[in-house]
Amino acid sequence: MGILEGNITGMEIHRVVVVGGGFAGLQAVRGLRDAPVEVTLVDRQNYTLFQPLVYQVATGALSPAEIAMPLRRIVRRQRNVRVVLGEVTGFDLERKEVLLQDLPNGDGPTSLGYDTLVVAAGSRYSYFGHEDWAAYAPELKSLAGALDIRNRILGAFEAAELEDDRDRRQSWLTFVVVGGGPTGVEMAGQIAEVARDALRDDFREIDTTTARVLLVEAGDRILATFPPSLSRKATRALEELGVTPLARHTVVDVAEESVAIQDPNGEVEHVPARTAIWAAGVNASPLASELAAAAGVEVDRAGRVPVGPDLTLAGHPDVHALGDMVSVQAPDGTAALLPGVAPVAMQQGRYAARAIRTRLDGGVPTAFHYVDKGNLATIGRSKAVADVKGLHVAGFPAWALWLLVHIVYLIGFQNRLLEVLRGETTYATRGRGARLIVDRAEPGVFSRI
Amino acid sequence: MGILEGNITGMEIHRVVVVGGGFAGLQAVRGLRDAPVEVTLVDRQNYTLFQPLVYQVATGALSPAEIAMPLRRIVRRQRNVRVVLGEVTGFDLERKEVLLQDLPNGDGPTSLGYDTLVVAAGSRYSYFGHEDWAAYAPELKSLAGALDIRNRILGAFEAAELEDDRDRRQSWLTFVVVGGGPTGVEMAGQIAEVARDALRDDFREIDTTTARVLLVEAGDRILATFPPSLSRKATRALEELGVTPLARHTVVDVAEESVAIQDPNGEVEHVPARTAIWAAGVNASPLASELAAAAGVEVDRAGRVPVGPDLTLAGHPDVHALGDMVSVQAPDGTAALLPGVAPVAMQQGRYAARAIRTRLDGGVPTAFHYVDKGNLATIGRSKAVADVKGLHVAGFPAWALWLLVHIVYLIGFQNRLLEVLRGETTYATRGRGARLIVDRAEPGVFSRI
Numbered sequence: 001m002g003i004l005e006g007n008i009t010g011m012e013i014h015r016v017v018v019v020g021g022g023f024a025g026l027q028a029v030r031g032l033r034d035a036p037v038e039v040t041l042v043d044r045q046n047y048t049l050f051q052p053l054v055y056q057v058a059t060g061a062l063s064p065a066e067i068a069m070p071l072r073r074i075v076r077r078q079r080n081v082r083v084v085l086g087e088v089t090g091f092d093l094e095r096k097e098v099l100l101q102d103l104p105n106g107d108g109p110t111s112l113g114y115d116t117l118v119v120a121a122g123s124r125y126s127y128f129g130h131e132d133w134a135a136y137a138p139e140l141k142s143l144a145g146a147l148d149i150r151n152r153i154l155g156a157f158e159a160a161e162l163e164d165d166r167d168r169r170q171s172w173l174t175f176v177v178v179g180g181g182p183t184g185v186e187m188a189g190q191i192a193e194v195a196r197d198a199l200r201d202d203f204r205e206i207d208t209t210t211a212r213v214l215l216v217e218a219g220d221r222i223l224a225t226f227p228p229s230l231s232r233k234a235t236r237a238l239e240e241l242g243v244t245p246l247a248r249h250t251v252v253d254v255a256e257e258s259v260a261i262q263d264p265n266g267e268v269e270h271v272p273a274r275t276a277i278w279a280a281g282v283n284a285s286p287l288a289s290e291l292a293a294a295a296g297v298e299v300d301r302a303g304r305v306p307v308g309p310d311l312t313l314a315g316h317p318d319v320h321a322l323g324d325m326v327s328v329q330a331p332d333g334t335a336a337l338l339p340g341v342a343p344v345a346m347q348q349g350r351y352a353a354r355a356i357r358t359r360l361d362g363g364v365p366t367a368f369h370y371v372d373k374g375n376l377a378t379i380g381r382s383k384a385v386a387d388v389k390g391l392h393v394a395g396f397p398a399w400a401l402w403l404l405v406h407i408v409y410l411i412g413f414q415n416r417l418l419e420v421l422r423g424e425t426t427y428a429t430r431g432r433g434a435r436l437i438v439d440r441a442e443p444g445v446f447s448r449i
Numbered sequence: 450m451g452i453l454e455g456n457i458t459g460m461e462i463h464r465v466v467v468v469g470g471g472f473a474g475l476q477a478v479r480g481l482r483d484a485p486v487e488v489t490l491v492d493r494q495n496y497t498l499f500q501p502l503v504y505q506v507a508t509g510a511l512s513p514a515e516i517a518m519p520l521r522r523i524v525r526r527q528r529n530v531r532v533v534l535g536e537v538t539g540f541d542l543e544r545k546e547v548l549l550q551d552l553p554n555g556d557g558p559t560s561l562g563y564d565t566l567v568v569a570a571g572s573r574y575s576y577f578g579h580e581d582w583a584a585y586a587p588e589l590k591s592l593a594g595a596l597d598i599r600n601r602i603l604g605a606f607e608a609a610e611l612e613d614d615r616d617r618r619q620s621w622l623t624f625v626v627v628g629g630g631p632t633g634v635e636m637a638g639q640i641a642e643v644a645r646d647a648l649r650d651d652f653r654e655i656d657t658t659t660a661r662v663l664l665v666e667a668g669d670r671i672l673a674t675f676p677p678s679l680s681r682k683a684t685r686a687l688e689e690l691g692v693t694p695l696a697r698h699t700v701v702d703v704a705e706e707s708v709a710i711q712d713p714n715g716e717v718e719h720v721p722a723r724t725a726i727w728a729a730g731v732n733a734s735p736l737a738s739e740l741a742a743a744a745g746v747e748v749d750r751a752g753r754v755p756v757g758p759d760l761t762l763a764g765h766p767d768v769h770a771l772g773d774m775v776s777v778q779a780p781d782g783t784a785a786l787l788p789g790v791a792p793v794a795m796q797q798g799r800y801a802a803r804a805i806r807t808r809l810d811g812g813v814p815t816a817f818h819y820v821d822k823g824n825l826a827t828i829g830r831s832k833a834v835a836d837v838k839g840l841h842v843a844g845f846p847a848w849a850l851w852l853l854v855h856i857v858y859l860i861g862f863q864n865r866l867l868e869v870l871r872g873e874t875t876y877a878t879r880g881r882g883a884r885l886i887v888d889r890a891e892p893g894v895f896s897r898i
Binding site: 046063064065066070072073076077082084085103104105106107154155156158159160161162163168172199201202203204205 | 604
């Protein structure tokens, strides 16, 4: 009997299939640790990603293995979980099956039966219908995208070093970051820092501190999910680092040698720039549409599937959807405005596990309630902005807070790894932290699945 | 004035071009630190690789950034050095020019003038004229090759986990390592260990400890550069780990689903195996042939260019060639048998720098003399063999020695990085150790250049 049929134990046991090993999916899996269920975790990647730090891979500050962790390593001791690598293409909610293809052994398409389904496939950046821009402006969300961006940034400085022509040289030293959310802000700040600090002594012909970094945001201000006062502070901090924040500016074309930017008056400037980075237009994973189609509901403008207060699809109490790919509807039909951040996803994952256990016990789950613990973004080495329970902090204290929170997160994240390492020999290669299958052939189609 | 013309200083100063940033090239560069010369280091990669540990990247034990280091970072404080990224395609020894293409800014082909040339382009594995095997058996020498192999090894276990058919499952769990030199031996040992140890609890359907690892060596014994007694000990140690060493066996075909292996009696077996790894047939970089053609001399069977006792080409005292790509001729015309290991390359690099300085002072360099400090190979976590000045060590003491030597080497290697980090804030991301441009599009054409 193959792994895709029947149960691990061979007995009749409630089968939970979790699609997506990101923040939400992994919390759902963990929450079912002691439940009388068998969990199958499906992902197209063999690792989970600590997404808030992906931009640090793009600047070369961190290695992929430092922000990614093999799924099998995370769940190895949870014996009621099995991991299946493969790409989910759709759902048959009548037959209770997940449709799969691209299995590692070359098999497929095939399907995987469930009793309860949890879909947490995350989001990705969209190019607003201009998918051809992706060739010149890679997305900053997946590991593959981050590695691509890293090569381009470093390659641009190498190219500038060889360039005689002043204008061409400047176009290699101009970086356009599209999207003024936390990822775009952090990326722009770090490129400026790298140019002004880490790379300064490495070149002989160019002055890397003359690099220009433009941060383009279509909305009224950068960091729109933060209070306006913190957006203003972040803008000033970016300017001090040498970044040019351009709020209410829109990217209208991306080509190999330039980016066309429209200002608030409608004037379009073709900025000569050889490196562009995309961190805009958050859209739900295409699996949200697949799930909506299977359930006969509509996705919203951002491609998110609507779920009820218990995070299940209307008419399908056995189908949970979580994280960036859903829009949570209040009982009165209005959509709750939850930010697309890790804490929301993690709380929803834990909630889904509790709800599944409650239903198995014959109960009815209470509604999901998000506990907002605040919002943080960093701008360079020692500046950040934070909004914690209405308390607005900026500058060094916010940066120290950012660092603390991320260290705590990362420690939680690597907990399992530390457990494994503990009691081992001093031969430090045993943890196999770098056990990641990074497919660079087709970067960034999905973020977590 | 562009970087490819004239001097950094603009003054008439002796120009040394070093092709290849491996062990030999970097030692030559460093040795010219205080010399009245201007050095241009040319490499097609922006990093140098600690090649003895590349196999550990292939098993996921180490990250690329742990065994590679940006060239610019290494030479940043040596102000008489500039770095040019680009692919060297040949040499014009009459006009004293290095021919270049694939520059980061898209320019080229172009050329780079020199007064003294140092070529240290290393070696690569050859497929004995069967370049089509490379698709199924990636080479274990470059970072790109190692990452490819890592993905294949991990993907094979994932595929086996999904496979119902017993024979197909076993073919996913069979690994063939081609080449019984230190790299092949270390790789085979570590695959066996990973299967028996690190991955054991990660899968539900397969027993990873049933994985087969075949180590195929065409010669009489594995580790042919070691004394026979140590080869025997290494063979036993590999067998204990679960590796099947096959000396006097030849790979006669590599296909997607099998490897054809000929035994000493001429019988050919088609072993069902989905993963093959190539670490055989060391050949000089194609630049050795280019250099030989430019000088009007012949390369030897392994593609190496002959150099005299002072490591220069016959009739060209201004052209040094070093490392794996050369065959050193004694004054009587016989070739010295120097192993293709890091100590030889490093000693030759230091020698070349001394010889250049001696000639600039009007002197005549004495002949190069290699000081053999011994030979080490590791087989799994706590076994190794060592041959140090005729003293043969095996088992745990040899392994401890191996670990010690590599830690010392790595510390030397990362010295510059540590220097940079010292005195910095605790914000550990400043070293930018991961600043590597890894081009996976065209893996393994050259090893160091």
